Structure formats: structure tokens, C-alpha cells
Amino acid sequence: MLLVIDVGNTNMVFGLFRGERLEGSFRLKTDANSTSDELGLYLCEYFQRFGLRLDEVEDVVIGSVVPQIMYTLSSAVIKYVGKTPLILDDDLDPRLPYVACASEERLGPDRAAADVAAMVKYGAPLVVLDFGTATTLDAISPEGVYLGGCITAGVRVSIDGLFQKTALLPRIELVKPDTVLGTTAVGQIQAGAVLGYIGAMEYLIRRAKTEMGGKSIKVVATGGLARMVADNTDLIDIVDPQLVLDGLRIIYEREKKS
Numbered sequence: 435m436l437l438v439i440d441v442g443n444t445n446m447v448f449g450l451f452r453g454e455r456l457e458g459s460f461r462l463k464t465d466a467n468s469t470s471d472e473l474g475l476y477l478c479e480y481f482q483r484f485g486l487r488l489d490e491v492e493d494v495v496i497g498s499v500v501p502q503i504m505y506t507l508s509s510a511v512i513k514y515v516g517k518t519p520l521i522l523d524d525d526l527d528p529r530l531p532y533v534a535c536a537s538e539e540r541l542g543p544d545r546a547a548a549d550v551a552a553m554v555k556y557g558a559p560l561v562v563l564d565f566g567t568a569t570t571l572d573a574i575s576p577e578g579v580y581l582g583g584c585i586t587a588g589v590r591v592s593i594d595g596l597f598q599k600t601a602l603l604p605r606i607e608l609v610k611p612d613t614v615l616g617t618t619a620v621g622q623i624q625a626g627a628v629l630g631y632i633g634a635m636e637y638l639i640r641r642a643k644t645e646m647g648g649k650s651i652k653v654v655a656t657g658g659l660a661r662m663v664a665d666n667t668d669l670i671d672i673v674d675p676q677l678v679l680d681g682l683r684i685i686y687e688r689e690k691k692s
């Protein structure tokens with residue numbers, strides 16, 4: 435079995451693969467104050483509960499966008515799984531070629547993993563969206579080259595920002611209202627945040643496709659709000675909740691074969 439861990443800014447997702455099959459997954463808060471024993475014990479409990487054995491784990495792959503938790507998480511994996519984790523970008527190369535550009539900066543490993551998985555599972559050219567703490571959009575050429583993309587705040591982040599910076603506005607649930615014209619503060623924020631977000635996504639997808647120039651570009655979305663956005667627009671073709679986990683697995687398998 436392969437254990438992959440997608441460390442996001444809000445949550446860590448642990449995924450267990452037997453071959454290509456995702457046998458199970460669970461989420462823990464990304465909390466830099468956790469101890470390695472806390473993380474390790476959650477891991478043990480999960481395995482026990484689902485009748486899985488930690489000694490069946492052959493390797494552990496981590497893709498992280500939160501450097502502050504890596505020492506603790508790696509220590510937990512070493513102590514409780516008995517394996518030294520392979521870290522995406524340090525030990526494993528996502529092998530995602532870039533369009534020629536001046537910057538040496540590279541994509542966050544979560545995005546690289548999602549992009550690689552989307553190419554393998556659905557074929558380029560692609561637009562890949564990830565609706566996590568941040569929302570990201572990536573464009574992949576027909577040849578599988580990363581062309582560029584954009585980053586914006588996730589809906590939760592922007593709503594929480596609004597709540598924190600205003601005296602009278604309430605913190606709201608993310609529910610999609612039927613109309614833009616709300617009659618309560620809650621309804622109006624939902625209209626602005628949720629419908630506005632869907633509109634923004636449609637604009638970004640359309641423009642990305644135009645800038646890419648080609649035809650038959652598939653649009654794949656992952657992350658917490660992918661379903662909700664996809665249900666309210668025709669511009670998203672595929673929703674795949676396990677894109678990042680699959681990407682971590684695929685990158686690991688490629689490296690192992692070579």
C-alpha cells in the first residue's frame with residue numbers, strides 16, 4: 435500500500451492506495467501546534483478502525499504547501515509508519531514542463547500533482563481548477579506543458595475576511611441563493627460571495643481558454659467547492675475530488691519505474 439498526504443493550508447488529506455485504487459482517505463486539520471504523537475496516533479486509530487495495517491504501507495509520499503508542519507508530520511510518519519516519507523519537490527520531481535518564462539518560481543506541489551493527474555486521467559489540453567483555501571487555475575497545453583494560471587482567495591477566505599473587517603456583517607454559511615437581489619444581510623452576502631464567485635470562475639475559465647487559443651480544452655475541477663461551482667455552470671466538464679491524491683501516486687509511480 436502507498437500512503438499519500440496532501441498538506442493544504444486548512445486540511446491535510448491522507449489517502450491510502452492499493453495499486454491505483456484509493457482504499458480510503460481521511461482529513462486532519464493542518465495545525466502547526468499539533469505534536470508528532472498526536473498526528474501519529476490519529477493515523478494509527480484510522481488504520482485500526484478500518485482494519486488496515488500500518489506495516490502494509492510500502493512508502494509514504496507527501497505534497498505540502500505548509501513548510502511549518504513538515505518537521506512534525508515527517509517525524510510522525512517515521513515514528514508510527516516506520517518509513518521516511520518522500521517529499522514532492524525534494525525527493526520526487528513532478529516532471530511538469532513549463533512554458534519558457536523568466537521566473538524560476540515553480541508551482542505549489544498540490545497544483546503540480548493535480549495537473550499531472552488531470553493529464554493522465556483526462557488528457558491535455560486542460561484547465562485545472564482547485565477550490566481549496568485558495569482557488570487556483572492552471573492551463574496545460576496539448577503537449578502537456580504548463581502555460582500559466584492564476585490564484586485567488588477561496589470563497590471561505592473572502593467571506594471570513596469580510597466578516598472580520600466589518601462591524602455589522604455576520605459570518606455566513608456557504609449556501610447558494612436563487613437570486614442576486616437578497617433581502618437580508620445573510621442573503622445578500624451569500625448572493626455576493628457565492629454567485630459572485632461562480633461568475634468570477636466563469637470569467638477566468640473563459641479567458642483562460644481564449645488565451646490558450648485551442649479547441650476541445652477540458653475543464654477539470656477539484657477541492658471542496660468544485661461540486662457546487664460545477665453544478666451552477668456549464669464551463670466545468672469534470673469534477674474529480676481525488677485529483678491531488680492521484681497526482682501524488684502517479685508522480686511516485688513514475689519515479690519508481692525510472
Ligand SMILES: Nc1ncnc2c1ncn2[C@@H]1O[C@H](COP(=O)(O)OP(=O)(O)OP(=O)(O)O)[C@@H](O)[C@H]1O
Nearest residue numbers: 442443444445565566567568588590608657658659
Ligand atoms: N459542502 C460544502 N459547503 C460549503 N463549503 C464547503 C463545502 N465543502 C467544502 N467547503 C469549503 O470549501 C473549501 C475548500 O475545501 P477543500 O477541502 O478543498 O480545501 P481545504 O482542505 O479547506 O483547503 P486546503 O486544501 O487548502 O487545505 C473549504 O474552505 C471548505 O470550508
Ligand SMILES: CC(C)(CO)[C@@H](O)C(=O)NCCC(=O)O
Nearest residue numbers: 499540541542544545566568585
Ligand atoms: C496557491 C496555493 C496556496 C494553493 O493551495 C499553494 O499551491 C501554494 O502555496 N503555492 C505556492 C505558489 C504557487 O503555487 O504558484
Ligand SMILES: [K+]
Nearest residue numbers: 442544566657
Ligand atoms: K487541497
